[in-house]
Amino acid sequence: MDKVSFLQEKSTFHMKYPDQSDLAFYRWYTAQYPNEAIGWFHLGKEREAQGNSEQALEAYRRGLVSKQGPYDNETRDAYHRLLRERQRSSLGSRTRLLLASLLFLYFQFAFSPGPLRDGSSETIPQAAKQPVPTPGQTQPHVEVIAVPPTLSARELSEQVRRYVESRRPALTQPFTVMVVPEVPGSPLFRPLLFYQPREVRGILRYNPTSRTVISEKWWDKPVQLEREPTLASVKAELTDEQLTLQHVLILRNALYRYYQQTGTLPAQLSDLAGAYPGNYLPQIPVPPKRLLLKSYPYHPKAFLPESAWDSLRNVLPLPGYPEPVAPFEPLQLQLTTSTHTLKLISGSHLVRSYPVAIGKNDSTPEGYYTIQQKINQPRGHDNIYGTRGMVFQENGYALHGTNHPESIGSSVSLGCVRLYNAAVEELYSFVSLGTEFMISNAPSPAQPWSNPAPFVLPAGPEEETPQVIYNWLH
Template identity: 25%
Template sequence: MKNSQYLKQYVQMHPDNKMAWYLLGKEYKKNGQEGKANYCFNQAGGVYEAFEQSKVPSDMLREYEEELLRTAREREKRNGRIRRLLLLVSFLLLVLMPAAAKAPGDGSMMTAVEPEDQAKTVPAADSESSLDLEKAGDSAADTLFTAREAGGGGAASASGLAGLLGSGGGKVPSLTAVLGMQRSGKWLLWKERLPVAYTLERNENGRTTIQSYDAAACACKPPDVGALADRGAEWQQRQEQLAALWSALNSFRAAKGRMPESLGELTGNFPGNWMAGTTPLMERAFAPLKAEAERKAAQGADGLDAPGGDSGAAPGAAPSAGNGGAEMPFLSQPLAILVDKQKHRLAVTSGGIIIRSYEVGLGGTRTPEGSFVITDKVVNPNGHDNGEFGSRGMQLSDTNYAIHGTNEPESVGKDESLGCIRMKRRDIEELFDLVPKGTKVQIAGGGLLPDVTQGSENPFSLKAAGNQTNPRKQYHWLN
């Protein structure tokens, strides 16, 4: 099991290493974890076929595996030394910290001194903050919102202070509000209206006050979160819009080998409807996001996975402001779809964060497993919004399978389709607007997603642009 852990760490850092995926699958299979093994073998692609169908000497495989394990163990040792150093720094901060101040409403607070010139040089240890640069003409313009794992280190950790206070290219906002995401297995859950976990407020003297809003964590009575929670919810909505646009840019560039000339090139008539529509924020953000993407391309960066940072950034990592102070998406990894056949779940993910999770109808063994790409996004397939494919359809690669609506909503959660993925009308229409054409889709046997449904009382929706019907084609998906 220890080898599985090291190999898992390795493929997380090197997801394109097909051989590593194959070796991890062999470890899972040896441990009797067939579902996980099959998923890894799917990721291994041609390597699995080549090695399973040929007589490869076992010592060759063992030598390769030992090299990967050695690399993973060395990385873990380095990370361990870094963690110990951060703990030591945290301890020194607590020892040298001025006495705690009393918060309004008897909320427990602690204060740390952070000189202004130091904030410009402290590295963002985990890159876990995201600038909200909307200039509203009030104090909201000086507020930074971000999201982190609830209870994942807290405000008192040295890495947390460095990441939050040292972000923004040297311009430190007067107030940073941290929203708390719950963890379920390896996933962080991006739920509607994430709670405010704590805030960090800096005064003119460079002194930072940390206020917890978790009564259980601080054993205190926090002040009313009120308007701050509302602004946090607005920030989340903005981040979903930016993530959808960033993913569309990523998909368009991957398919065309260039960036779109205008937002209209992403929102044209079928089949040019990479995005289902726009929002005012997307219209303002298109030019700076495109410029940031082009800047990365000019520097030789491979892909658009993490604006303002490298493509190997941790899931959900957020960059500082890009050129010209553009707002970059907190959900910096391109949106992807993961389908868990065992749990009848379809999730929209960004790195290690689940943004949405829906119940779906499947076809059991008739639903294929593997990797696909959304190639067509169609409104009212075959000219109907109440037919067998419902009001929306998204074809999976060059196949007869699709993610679509249904006129049999009672079949959702069951294995009654001929292989396609069925969704309720409200869910498919939100998914259609959220993910662009070119989005990667992974269908796996099971055990990949938590057994939770993450919808929204206010579904993600875009102002429709262009004609997204396709009357020239009769779709024959395996409903």
């Protein structure tokens, strides 16, 4: 429902019930239209105005799991703003308590001999200067697109030519298009950034400056990529590009979530890879060697709070490759309980898809959550939590590995989400603290997807909590 229709509903309500408040209307509206974010957004704002932040957060959460429509971005921004304000308030209370304690200690001991007076001052070392990277050299660009299975080789050639002539008008360097059979559930003739091709229908190399086809090859039937030697170099180029795209997406998402939780960007990228509980990332990705960069360029002064996500393209640019036609969005986890499928997405881009085990008797809670903690090697009896854990709700709900891989694909836990250990290690590398996690039991067909080569950022002992024995709802 758009804003005009919403205001008409509000006007009609107050004409019919002139003694009722705006709060009463918002409560009525969300009961009548529970899938419309606009109602939950205004209910949250009204709860905030009354000073009830917990009910406001709950209203914003409900709006975030509503169907796509107007006020999605406003609801998300309001939710994270309120989270930051609550965190700052909590930090302020702790700081005041600490200062009071220090003042008490000072007056107790300031005038007596002891370490408070005798200690020598220490010079705090300055942070090491970060190397200033040079722009990455332009790299061979490869796009993977899916096509209908019914097209002949001649029809493919014609349609892919039309695609390249209209799809990349801003490119000046020659690029390659790898054409694959239709991927169920994915769009046709649109770049599949994180899809690992198994079969190929054709390949075309195009020069956008002269608007000419450099070379092309087509097959009437799909051929196995591994068995086609002429495609080896293109496959290697695609692998390098996917790796760079993953690195940049991981870093941008971590920077965005850091900003959402703290209200600022880190001074340097290495601040994202702190010890638990500040471990947004296990490590900072290192650029592939062919980019000739020691580190990814980071320009925090280019950040614009009013367009936080969009400005990250300038804060952390994508070196060597063109930005995707369909822009990246912050990473988000989506669990469909009906198919036992967990997806990692970035806007319209599917990044990874994993089979999972969930809770029996609908014990995995439906709703909107965020990743609150990340633990390397979480302790539990018999290694029941596998090699990684990510808490998404305080009362015992987590995404974690398992020592029972045969359970994946079924409903057997007490509410947690289990993954294969290899999958949870990869997911742990992508997902930062604060990443959104949406759980829904809405019916949805299981869609096949071929993940790229496994990608894992090694986690270290500083991300472990050896003193804690977890009792998650395994």
